[in-house]
Amino acid sequence: MSYLFQTRREATQQKPESSAEQQRKIDDVRELLGDLATEMPSFLSDGTIRRFLLSRNWSTEKAAKALKEAVKWRRQFKPETICWEDLAGIENEVQRAYMADYLDKNGRTVFVIMTSIKSLTSTKEHIRQLVYNLENLAMNSEGAQEGNVVWVCNFSGWTLSSTPLWETRESLHIIQKYYPGLIGAAILSNPPKIFESFWKIVKQFLEPTLQEKIKFIYSNNAESQRIMADMFDMDKLESAFGGRNTASLDLTKYAERMRRRDQLRRTCNHANRNT
Known part of the structure; x- marks a missing residue:
């Protein structure tokens, strides 16, 4: 039920009504980007x-400006070159943050x-791993019209x-500035009392559109459990979030899955450079 996380801004923004109108907006942005569109064809996809555009309320000028800033960051960080084998402390870090092998009920x-789970890597490596995951999430969201990722935090x-x-x-700066529009919903599950003071500070770094997508969920709250059941197949959802899935992450299978994705990303990047 996507309406559970529809923001006030999304409900009132002037979204182009037809796919043809959306495409015209996309083409207008591409024209504003000039040569950048050919420099980074894989990134600057439709x-x-x-x-x-969606994150900038369909303003072509604001979207083009944001994309130019993202291109500048990508030149320096080179996120497209990060692969599974480059990441430090993979076994521990994957158990901290991973792409589930199931989708929510909205696909x-x-x-x-x-x-x-405490990170065993440096902050620099942690950010690098976040970007690696964001690149993969962005690839999954390529054809989506709206935010196509549900962020579930225990x-x-x-x-x-x-x-x-x-x-x-x-992390929030990178997510909001260089990967906007990815997150459709964010679940914060069972935060302890001490989290309240931390949250008051963190909220200052959140853009209103993202802040409104965040939902606090508690295992001892009936309404929380109803929301989770509406969003997820409880047989697949991890038990940490109230689901019935008690299996631990199979790191060997996950590594194989991510290596395949790395190969697919390399193939797509190579094909786009030669188009």
Whole structure:
């Protein structure tokens, strides 16, 4: 039920009514980008431009400006070159954050974060792994008209050291500025009392459109459980979120899955450069 997370802005924005009108907006942005469109064809796809337009209330000028800033960042960070084999502390980090092998009931990709598992890598490596995941989530969202990712975070056992504030702020900056429009809903599950003071600070870094997509869920709350049952197949959802899936993540199968995705990304990037 996508209406559960529809924001006030999404309900009132002037979205083009037809696919032809949307395509005209996309073409207008591409024209404003000039040579950049040929420099980064894989990144500057119709799907990416549509996401940036949606996040900028379909303003072609604002979307083009945001995309130019994203291109500048990508030149320096080179996110498209990051692959599974480059990541440090893979086994531990994957258990902290991974793409689930199931979709929600709206067909959206589910990205799971277990914040209580302490990261064993540096902040620099943690950000690098976040970007790697965002690249894969963006690839999954290429043909989507709206936010196609459900972010599900388990905060049971969370402490102030679990997610340093600087790292949280940098992560939110990257998500909102360089991967806008990906997140359709964000579930924060069972945050402890101590999280309240942290949340008051974090909210200042959130754009209104993203903040309105966030929902707090509690295992001892009937309404929370109804929302989760509306969104997910409870046989597939992890037990940490109230589901009936008690299986642990198979790291070997997950690694194989991500290597296949790396190969697909390389193939697509090569094909687009030669188009």
